[in-house]
Every structure is written in C-alpha cells, then in structure tokens.
Amino acid sequence: MTSKDISEELKRASQIARLEHSNTKPLYVSAIEVEGESSLRPLSDALYKAVFDPILSQPVQTLHYILNNFSDIRGKLMHTGLFQDVNVTLENDGSTSSVTRAKDMTLNGIQLGSVLPAVAHIKLSPLTYNTLSLTSTTSDSYSSAGGRLAFVNLLGKAENFVVQADLKYTPFSGRLDEKCFDARLLLPLQKNPSVKGVLDLNYASIDPNEQPFLSAEEMKKQNQVSLNFGVQKSWILENLNSVPVFYNGISLVSRNVESPVLTGAGLSSELFKPFEGSYVKSSFVSEILHDSRKFAGLFPTSGSRFSLMNEYVLSQSLNATDDLPAHPGHDKIRLDFEKHASLSGGYVINSLQLGFGGLFNLADSLAVVHPFDKFYLGGLNTLKGFANNSVGDKGGLFYFKASIASSFRLFHSSKNSPLRLQFFMNAGDVLRLMETRKPASSSGVSLIYRTNVATMDLTYALPVFNRKQDITKAGFSFGVALSFY
Structure with missing residues (x-):
C-alpha cells in the first residue's frame, strides 16, 4: 500500500473525518499493532524498533509526515524479503488513556491542546520459503x-543464509566433471533493510576431460576458491512493478591448475601455460539488475530484464610472488537484455534477447587473462544449434549474441499452461580481437515445459551459418530438470 492508499484509508474512517483535506492537522500515534507474521520466525524487537523509530521517537506529527513515514516503514518491511505484501491502516483510538495523553502532547515544543489519537495497524502477508x-x-x-538449504530469519534480523552443493557429471559414464559448494549470507541493515551486507564463499573442482572445445593439452584439472563481500542496495518501483538491485564489492579468487590430465603428456597449450600453479586475482565488482517482467506461470509475458556487470581487476599474481604482465590488468563488462510482449491475450509471446561482453586492457601492454575469465558461447542455454562453449574463438575477449523467439500456447490450453511451442532464431560469436565477421547462426523449434517441480527443453535446431572454428550440434537436443521440495 502506497502513501496515497493510506491517505484514502484515513478519508474513509469516519472517526477522523475532521482531518480530511488538512495535511497540517496533528495526529498522535498511540500504538502500532503488527499482525500476520509467522510465529515460528518473527522479526526481532530490535529490528521493529529500528524500523518504527520515525514514529516511536516522535508520536505526534502532522498528517503529511505520518503518511510519508508509514510509506517508508512499509517499504523497509518489504525490503526484508520476508513479505509479499504489507498493508498499513490508521484508526481512531477512543480509549480514555490515549485521549488523555493526547491532550498533553506537544509538537516542536508547542502545546497543541487537543490531538486526535490513532492506532496504526500493520498487516503482514508472509512469503512461503x-x-x-x-x-x-x-x-x-x-x-x-x-x-540447496536456506536458513531464513533465524536470528530475527531478516538475514538469509543459503548453502548449496552441486555435482556435474558426464551422462552414462559416472565420471565427475565438476564439484561445487557455495555459502552465501545476506544481512540487512536494521534501520534500512534495503541495504544488505553480502558475503559469499565458493569452492569448485573442475575436470574438463573430453570437452569438445578444448584440445588434449588443455584438459587440466583445476581447483578454485573465491571469497566475495560487498554491499547490495535495492529500490521498490511500484509504478514499474520492479525492484532494481545494485551491488558493489570485492572479489578474491584463488585457482590451482594441475598437470595435464593425459599421463605423460607434459604439454601445455599457450592458453594455459601462463597459469600453471597457483593463481590469485583480486577485483572490484559492480552489478545492476532491473527486472520488470510479468509472468503467466513461469513464462514471461511482458516487461523486460536488464543486467550489467563490471569487474575491474585490481591485481593478479602467479605462485604468490610474480605479478603477471599488465598490472592492474583489465576491465570485464557483461551486459544482458531481454524484452517480452504478448499478443492475442497471451496466446503468443514474442521475445528478444541480447547479450554482449568485453575484456578491455587498462595498460599499454596486452593484459594476461585467465582462460576461465574469458567468454564462451554455445549450447541450449546460450546458443542453440551448437555444442557447449564451441562457437567462435573458444575463450575470447569479446562476445555477442542475439535471439528472437515466438512462443505459442498449445490449443485448448489455459493462459498459465506450463507447455509452450517456441520457434527461434539466434546468432552470436566469440572473438579474440574486435573485428567484423559473419556470426554463427541457427534456427529451430523447441517444446518447453516449466513448473516449480520440472523443467524440460526439447529442441530441434539447424545451423544456418557456421565457420570452421564452430562445433555444430544439428538435430535434437534436450534438457530436463527435476526439483524436490
């Protein structure tokens, strides 16, 4: 509920009709009542006192300031991430004790004589996690x-601690290709929950054996540990039905590339040779995300999504002693944009997706960039019709992609049907140098199913244009994900 909505509630209350059309009238908030919160994990009294402080510290205010303060309080409670809605109403407090106290109230040191007492009711609608x-x-x-295991508001501070572990393996072989562990903590400021401290710890062990985009001498095992910490700020734009998020922080990454997987190979390609041993990188990361999409089920039907990431490399070193050339290194930018529009009452959804990324030198000499910091393209999630990470110069300094698609509900299906038939065209390229050349492209059709429990993508794609460096994947591809709660 916005400030305008609260004002309308006041106007409808006959008990305070004398305040109509008079924002300068004083009001005494005698009590704040909160209802609807989960009894299992309520917010702490300290957080409530910090959020309600503009009213608790000065219970007598003019109507104008009362409305503004409760609008801010509603926003702060929404920013905790625990509620899907917060409703604020004001009612006349007719109790004898409140009326007596109101007669003795002052505003800015001035005796007011008679002030109308009111009770603020805050109704919370908790989110289900x-x-x-x-x-x-x-x-x-x-x-x-x-x-994934989440610990939400255990301390009553609206904190969110998430632990996640994943194993990636080659189908039907049982060989582990990747092991990942991630622990992430978001802790809001008590007086302003729209600002959150972020702490993220990540570990990954990667075995790229038999990946089509790597040569034999490039198939090296790698262990990686990263620590990220920073500050996240969000805003609620009710007119756009969106919550933009901005993040600034420091990233510390340590990687250890082991010897070639092939026994006795003893070789190192030019791609990995500079990074054998222990590699450490520190950088300053900024990210912004704005998402105004509306959904029918899990399919976006309208609105847009925009994300921009910038990583400024502060330092990078090898074996903890030698600074790599071109210190401080490079600047990495990644931009993604998508736009959706529905036709015929949501029967057809047209979508546009764009992506661009670049690594830019910040010194006179050529910056040395770790292979895992470069860009790759190809596969169901990035460029259909091509093998994973196998488009263009695999491991490039620049990339771009574009996709247009039309998704159709099947006949006699509901508006929120989880099944869609999608026709698409996409194109993209990965480049080591900025140059003009014809990108790889493909087109095809996908049958897509999306629910909270299961996601499926069955695609038939045909490359329209490819180069000798591309690894195509014509025909059928599929992906199925099942989630259990």
Whole structure:
C-alpha cells in the first residue's frame, strides 16, 4: 500500500473525518499493532524498533509526515524479503488513556491542546520459503545433481543464509566433471533493510576431460576458491512493478591448475601455460539488475530484464610472488537484455534477447587473462544449434549474441499452461580481437515445459551459418530438470 492508499484509508474512517483535506492537522500515534507474521520466525524487537523509530521517537506529527513515514516503514518491511505484501491502516483510538495523553502532547515544543489519537495497524502477508530443495538435471551433454538449504530469519534480523552443493557429471559414464559448494549470507541493515551486507564463499573442482572445445593439452584439472563481500542496495518501483538491485564489492579468487590430465603428456597449450600453479586475482565488482517482467506461470509475458556487470581487476599474481604482465590488468563488462510482449491475450509471446561482453586492457601492454575469465558461447542455454562453449574463438575477449523467439500456447490450453511451442532464431560469436565477421547462426523449434517441480527443453535446431572454428550440434537436443521440495 502506497502513501496515497493510506491517505484514502484515513478519508474513509469516519472517526477522523475532521482531518480530511488538512495535511497540517496533528495526529498522535498511540500504538502500532503488527499482525500476520509467522510465529515460528518473527522479526526481532530490535529490528521493529529500528524500523518504527520515525514514529516511536516522535508520536505526534502532522498528517503529511505520518503518511510519508508509514510509506517508508512499509517499504523497509518489504525490503526484508520476508513479505509479499504489507498493508498499513490508521484508526481512531477512543480509549480514555490515549485521549488523555493526547491532550498533553506537544509538537516542536508547542502545546497543541487537543490531538486526535490513532492506532496504526500493520498487516503482514508472509512469503512461503522452500528451505530445502534437491535438483537433478539431465541433458545430452551433461548431467548434474545438487541440493540447496536456506536458513531464513533465524536470528530475527531478516538475514538469509543459503548453502548449496552441486555435482556435474558426464551422462552414462559416472565420471565427475565438476564439484561445487557455495555459502552465501545476506544481512540487512536494521534501520534500512534495503541495504544488505553480502558475503559469499565458493569452492569448485573442475575436470574438463573430453570437452569438445578444448584440445588434449588443455584438459587440466583445476581447483578454485573465491571469497566475495560487498554491499547490495535495492529500490521498490511500484509504478514499474520492479525492484532494481545494485551491488558493489570485492572479489578474491584463488585457482590451482594441475598437470595435464593425459599421463605423460607434459604439454601445455599457450592458453594455459601462463597459469600453471597457483593463481590469485583480486577485483572490484559492480552489478545492476532491473527486472520488470510479468509472468503467466513461469513464462514471461511482458516487461523486460536488464543486467550489467563490471569487474575491474585490481591485481593478479602467479605462485604468490610474480605479478603477471599488465598490472592492474583489465576491465570485464557483461551486459544482458531481454524484452517480452504478448499478443492475442497471451496466446503468443514474442521475445528478444541480447547479450554482449568485453575484456578491455587498462595498460599499454596486452593484459594476461585467465582462460576461465574469458567468454564462451554455445549450447541450449546460450546458443542453440551448437555444442557447449564451441562457437567462435573458444575463450575470447569479446562476445555477442542475439535471439528472437515466438512462443505459442498449445490449443485448448489455459493462459498459465506450463507447455509452450517456441520457434527461434539466434546468432552470436566469440572473438579474440574486435573485428567484423559473419556470426554463427541457427534456427529451430523447441517444446518447453516449466513448473516449480520440472523443467524440460526439447529442441530441434539447424545451423544456418557456421565457420570452421564452430562445433555444430544439428538435430535434437534436450534438457530436463527435476526439483524436490
């Protein structure tokens, strides 16, 4: 409920009709009552006092300031991420004790004589969280299994602590290709929950054995540990039905590339040779996300999504002693945009997706960039019709992609049907140098199913244009993910 909505509630209350059309009238908030919160994990008294402080510290205010303060309080409660809605109403407090206290109230040191007492009712609509989930994914190129455990508001400070683990393996072989563990904490400021401290710890062990975009001498095992910490700020734009999020923080990454997987190979390609051993990188990361999409089920029907990430490399070193050339290194930018529009009452959804990324030198000499910091393109999630990470110069300094698609509900299906038939065209390229050349492109049709429990993508794609460096994947591809709560 906005400030305008609260004003309308006041106007409808006959007990305070004398305040109509008079924002300068004083009002005494005698009590604030909160209802609807989960009894299992309520917010702490300290957080409530911090959020309600503009009213508790000065209970007598003019109507104008009362409305503004409760509008801010509603926004702060929404920013905790625990509620899907917060409703604020004001009612006349006719109790004898409140009326007596109101007669002795002052505003800015001035005796007011008679002030109308009112009770603020705050009704909360809590969000439902799935604290434990298990996910299994199978596709024609990889499979994975993982779990996620969330601890929400255990301390009453609206904190969110999430632990996640994933295993990725090659289908039907049982060989582990990747092991990941991630722990992430978001802790809001008590007086302003729209500002959150972020702490993220991540570990990954990667075995790129038999990946089509790597040569034999490039198939090296790698262990990686990263620590990210920073500040996240969000805004609620009710006119756009969106919550833009901005993040600034520091990223510390340590990688250890082991010897070649092939026994006795003893070789190192030019791609990995500079990074054998222990590699450490520190950088300053900024991200912004704005998402105004509306959904029918899990399919976006209208609105847009925009994200921009910038990573400024502060330092990078090898074996903890040698600074790599071109210190401080490079600046990495990644931009993604998508737009959706529905036709015929949501029967047809047209979508546009664009992506661009670049690594830019910040010194006179050529910056040295770790292969895992470069860009890759190809696969069901990025460029259909091509093998995973196998478009253009695999491991490039620049990339771009574009996709247009039309999704149709099947006949006699509901507006929120989880099944759609999609026709698409996409194009993109990965480049080591900025140059003009014809990108790889493909077109095809997908049958897509999306629910909270299962997601499926069955695609038939044909490359329209490809180069000798591209690895195509014509014909059928599939991906299925199952989630258990």
